[in-house]
Amino acid sequence: MEFGIVELSRLQFALTAMYHFLFVPLTLGLSVIIAIMETVYVMTNRPVWRQMTKFWGTLFGINFALGVATGITMEFQFGMNWSYFSHYVGDIFGAPLALEGLMAFFLEATFVGLFFFGWDKLSKVGHLTVTWLVAIGSNFSALWILIANGWMQNPVGAEFNPMTMRMEMTDFYAVLFNDVAQAKFVHTVSAGYVTAAVFVLGVSAWYLLRDRHIELARRSITVAAAFGLASAFSVVLLGDESGYSATHSQKMKLAAMEGMWETEPAPASFTVFGFPDQAARETHYAIHVPYVMGLIGTRSLTAEIPGIAQLVEQAETRIESGLVAYDALMHIREQRDNSDPAETARFEAHSADLGFAFLLRKYVDDPREASPEQIAQAAEDTVPRVWPLFWAFRIMVALGFGFIATMIYFFYLASFKGMRFPRPALHLAVWMIPTPWIAAEMGWFVAEFGRQPWTVDGVLPTAMSVSALSMTEVALTLAGFIAFYTVLFIIEMGLMLKYIRKGPFQDVEETDAWVIRHHERLSGRSNADAIAMPAE
Amino acid sequence: MILHTLIDYDVLRVIWWGLLGVLLIGFALTDGFDLGVGALLPFVAKTDAERRVAINTVGPVWEGNQVWFILGGGAIFAAWPPLYAVSFSGFYLAMFVILAALIVRPVAFKFRSKRDDVRWRTGWDWALFASGAIPALLFGVAVGNVIQGVPFHFTDDLHTIYEGAWYAKFIGLLDPFSLLAGVVSLSMLVMHGGAWLTLKAEGHVRDRARALGSIAALVAIAGYALAGVWMAVGMEGYRIAGEYLTDGPSNPLHFEVERTASWLSAYAVRPWIAIAPVMGFLGCLLTFKGLRAGREVSTLLYSKMAILGVISSVGLTMFPFIMPSSSDPQSSLTVWNSSSSHLTLFIMLVSTVIFMPLILMYTAWVYKVLWGKVTEADVTDNHSVY
Numbered sequence: 001m002e003f004g005i006v007e008l009s010r011l012q013f014a015l016t017a018m019y020h021f022l023f024v025p026l027t028l029g030l031s032v033i034i035a036i037m038e039t040v041y042v043m044t045n046r047p048v049w050r051q052m053t054k055f056w057g058t059l060f061g062i063n064f065a066l067g068v069a070t071g072i073t074m075e076f077q078f079g080m081n082w083s084y085f086s087h088y089v090g091d092i093f094g095a096p097l098a099l100e101g102l103m104a105f106f107l108e109a110t111f112v113g114l115f116f117f118g119w120d121k122l123s124k125v126g127h128l129t130v131t132w133l134v135a136i137g138s139n140f141s142a143l144w145i146l147i148a149n150g151w152m153q154n155p156v157g158a159e160f161n162p163m164t165m166r167m168e169m170t171d172f173y174a175v176l177f178n179d180v181a182q183a184k185f186v187h188t189v190s191a192g193y194v195t196a197a198v199f200v201l202g203v204s205a206w207y208l209l210r211d212r213h214i215e216l217a218r219r220s221i222t223v224a225a226a227f228g229l230a231s232a233f234s235v236v237l238l239g240d241e242s243g244y245s246a247t248h249s250q251k252m253k254l255a256a257m258e259g260m261w262e263t264e265p266a267p268a269s270f271t272v273f274g275f276p277d278q279a280a281r282e283t284h285y286a287i288h289v290p291y292v293m294g295l296i297g298t299r300s301l302t303a304e305i306p307g308i309a310q311l312v313e314q315a316e317t318r319i320e321s322g323l324v325a326y327d328a329l330m331h332i333r334e335q336r337d338n339s340d341p342a343e344t345a346r347f348e349a350h351s352a353d354l355g356f357a358f359l360l361r362k363y364v365d366d367p368r369e370a371s372p373e374q375i376a377q378a379a380e381d382t383v384p385r386v387w388p389l390f391w392a393f394r395i396m397v398a399l400g401f402g403f404i405a406t407m408i409y410f411f412y413l414a415s416f417k418g419m420r421f422p423r424p425a426l427h428l429a430v431w432m433i434p435t436p437w438i439a440a441e442m443g444w445f446v447a448e449f450g451r452q453p454w455t456v457d458g459v460l461p462t463a464m465s466v467s468a469l470s471m472t473e474v475a476l477t478l479a480g481f482i483a484f485y486t487v488l489f490i491i492e493m494g495l496m497l498k499y500i501r502k503g504p505f506q507d508v509e510e511t512d513a514w515v516i517r518h519h520e521r522l523s524g525r526s527n528a529d530a531i532a533m534p535a536e
Numbered sequence: 537m538i539l540h541t542l543i544d545y546d547v548l549r550v551i552w553w554g555l556l557g558v559l560l561i562g563f564a565l566t567d568g569f570d571l572g573v574g575a576l577l578p579f580v581a582k583t584d585a586e587r588r589v590a591i592n593t594v595g596p597v598w599e600g601n602q603v604w605f606i607l608g609g610g611a612i613f614a615a616w617p618p619l620y621a622v623s624f625s626g627f628y629l630a631m632f633v634i635l636a637a638l639i640v641r642p643v644a645f646k647f648r649s650k651r652d653d654v655r656w657r658t659g660w661d662w663a664l665f666a667s668g669a670i671p672a673l674l675f676g677v678a679v680g681n682v683i684q685g686v687p688f689h690f691t692d693d694l695h696t697i698y699e700g701a702w703y704a705k706f707i708g709l710l711d712p713f714s715l716l717a718g719v720v721s722l723s724m725l726v727m728h729g730g731a732w733l734t735l736k737a738e739g740h741v742r743d744r745a746r747a748l749g750s751i752a753a754l755v756a757i758a759g760y761a762l763a764g765v766w767m768a769v770g771m772e773g774y775r776i777a778g779e780y781l782t783d784g785p786s787n788p789l790h791f792e793v794e795r796t797a798s799w800l801s802a803y804a805v806r807p808w809i810a811i812a813p814v815m816g817f818l819g820c821l822l823t824f825k826g827l828r829a830g831r832e833v834s835t836l837l838y839s840k841m842a843i844l845g846v847i848s849s850v851g852l853t854m855f856p857f858i859m860p861s862s863s864d865p866q867s868s869l870t871v872w873n874s875s876s877s878h879l880t881l882f883i884m885l886v887s888t889v890i891f892m893p894l895i896l897m898y899t900a901w902v903y904k905v906l907w908g909k910v911t912e913a914d915v916t917d918n919h920s921v922y
Binding site for chain 2: 061062064065066068069070071072073075076078079080081083084086087090091092093094095097098099100101102103105106107109110111112113114116117118120121122161163164165166168169170172333467468469470472473476477480484488491495498499
């Protein structure tokens with residue numbers, strides 16, 4: 001593959017997006033965990049819960065700063081590096097981004113300041129409300145971003161306007177309630193919850209292993225395990241839902257993830273393991289489990305899932321159809337209005353395939369002059385690289401089941417074993433801290449790499465979406481991002497570790513005094529305190 | 537959906553042109569003083585405690601303020617996609633510099649006071665200075681370029697082509713007029729930051745902020761006047777030629793554009809727009825007097841009036857142009873040819889009408905909770921502050 005402006009821009013987008021997503025999941029999950037902790041504090045009035053809120057809140061704050069900062073890059077980057085994409089689909093894609101600012105990000109960012117600065121300025125319930133608004137704002141942000149991304153995967157509710165040379169919205173409701181977007185939203189948010197749960201669990205386990213901050217750590221584990229258990233189930237179930245919706249909307253991505261070269265008789269088998277070989281169109285050393293793929297993908301025993309070879313044939317047909325649309329479009333555009341009903345009808349009959357004609361732009365300036373070989377090659381281009389998808393998907397799924405198992409185990413220990421955690425289990429929890437990030441990055445990789453060669457599936461090829469920039473410019477900014485992001489990452493990790501090592505440092509005396517009283521009360525030695533502080 | 541046709545397409549376009557102005561002005565009014573405080577930081581605050589006071593005057597609110605900018609970007613994307621595509625890719629390296637500043641700033645706020653090391657803190661203080669001053673300057677430079685016209689054209693399928701080699705694209709932005717616009721923008725926001733610090737800080741920080749803020753106000757007045765004279769005598773304007781539709785499809789290539797003697801001919805056609813520059817000059821002048829006299833709330837309000845006047849004067853003078861093209865005037869972006877579709881503009885308007893009042897309400901509530909001066913005792917006693 002030749003390395004040009006398209007590849008360089010893709011590399012930049014992939015790096016900045018995946019870097020941004022190092023911070024987002026923790027923000028999503030930790031905001032909710034903190035809100036839960038503070039709710040317990042307000043309900044029970046026990047200072048240890050306030051201390052927990054503030055301690056995890058400090059780590060949340062360090063993470064949040066970078067999440068916001070790197071998110072701005074994402075918003076800029078569409079216009080900077082993908083200006084034709086911005087022009088072509090901004091009418092639909094821009095709306096959820098603006099709505100994110102309007103409905104979610106304003107809420108989150110306005111109140112996050114009060115979360116840190118408002119402890120002395122607000123009543124307990126007032127502060128709790130602020131914390132929940134931060135959590136709700138963060139999660140709403142994810143909703144709008146995934147509506148935008150879901151539209152790139154399954155572009156519903158829009159059509160091409162020959163007069164403006166772009167896609168325009170026809171049905172906002174369809175864009176909002178796009179089933180791909182909804183499944184993705186819950187899947188992504190749950191992934192964030194799992195990430196935060198594993199993080200809280202791991203850090204708390206580390207304290208228990210060192211016999212530090214026992215009260216804070218045990219309570220944190222209880223919250224993390226319960227919250228993590230629900231989220232881990234949710235992330236896997238909604239992942240399955242995403243797979244199911246991909247069966248309708250993104251057949252090629254699904255076939256590539258599975259390494260399904262040929263259409264199998266229904267219900268198709270699931271390949272657990274193997275080495276996909278793109279050139280030979282074969283998966284070596286494959287281990288199949290019968291029926292499973294058919295059941296996951298179609299939820300039926302009779303429906304077929306098309307394989308890659310069949311989808312390439314379909315793509316070729318759609319390219320031919322797209323060329324008709326392209327030819328009609330050129331005629332309409334010359335007239336500058338829709339005055340010729342015959343051309344308009346011809347265009348509308350084939351406009352759904354216009355994007356497929358654009359695939360030929362890679363080979364010829366005017367797609368209508370493409371040779372049959374070039375058309376065949378363009379159809380072949382609709383197959384993404386299989387092996388990275390195949391493996392990334394399997395790693396993500398394996399980790400997903402791993403999270404369920406871990407959370408069940410810790411939930412069991414916390415609920416029924418009086419929080420007596422065996423040391424190997426605590427060690428495991430510490431070592432697991434990085435894994436949800438790996439799973440989340442793999443998930444994004446599958447979603448975005450699996451959509452190639454399109455930025456908007458079936459509508460706009462990636463190769464056409466880029467800005468007319470020089471290699472130098474993109475290389476400069478890419479180098480800038482790498483240098484800059486590396487420094488920030490080192491600083492961020494350093495601060496995170498510093499504050500984790502330091503442990504809770506706020507409200508220490510009050511909490512310690514309460515812990516002593518609490519233990520005395522539990523062992524029945526002091527009844528005076530219980531009367532003095534009935535709220536406890 | 538038929539509902540959206542309740543409001544005519546051209547009316548929606550004008551409303552969204554106004555809302556674009558509202559968002560930019562909202563950004564300048566709120567995040568503007570954050571940038572100004574950043575630019576003033578090393579000069580108004582000498583000791584660590586003083587610097588923490590200055591930082592914590594904006595500490596709890598800068599995050600929300602910055603959303604005006606992010607929302608501005610989102611709204612340009614949603615309501616004016618061609619403008620988003622042309623400006624962000626055209627000003628590529630300048631955008632990267634702004635981006636870098638906007639990334640450093642949140643990080644500097646959060647991380648500065650998390651270590652006691654003097655070098656660590658001084659380093660982040662200069663990062664706050666740069667991430668305040670540079671965007672404040674560059675926003676003005678960008679406006680200066682837009683006023684003169686930017687060298688780009690569209691291909692037949694509306695790909696944007698920006699003229700010139702990459703270094704020329706970047707260095708070319710820094711022409712004398714644009715630099716002057718940058719100085720106006722920087723001095724105006726420094727003045728605004730000075731007014732903010734006068735309200736929120738005490739002692740030395742407040743005194744120095746008053747002194748520097750009033751100097752900035754004078755620079756802003758001089759720069760703004762000079763730019764006006766320049767536009768009157770030394771710069772051509774643009775106008776749409778021939779017949780055109782105000783509610784037609786958003787395609788710049790359907791329009792004819794020609795150069796005029798000066799942008800300021802707009803004041804002959806629409807004399808009422810003179811209110812904007814008058815507000816700009818008067819606002820700066822009253823801020824100057826307020827800072828000298830040490831008045832607090834009224835000074836900040838005058839400073840806001842100045843910003844409102846200066847920014848809206850640019851938009852009103854250029855109307856209906858949003859981003860003219862100097863190399864191919866026909867590609868110029870105007871209110872009538874570079875908006876989103878009728879439906880999208882309508883949906884976005886409904887959302888804005890619902891949510892903008894809510895945002896203003898809760899933002900006002902947050903400012904009310906945080907009302908009052910930030911003192912050195914506040915920053916030394918509280919673990920939660922920056």
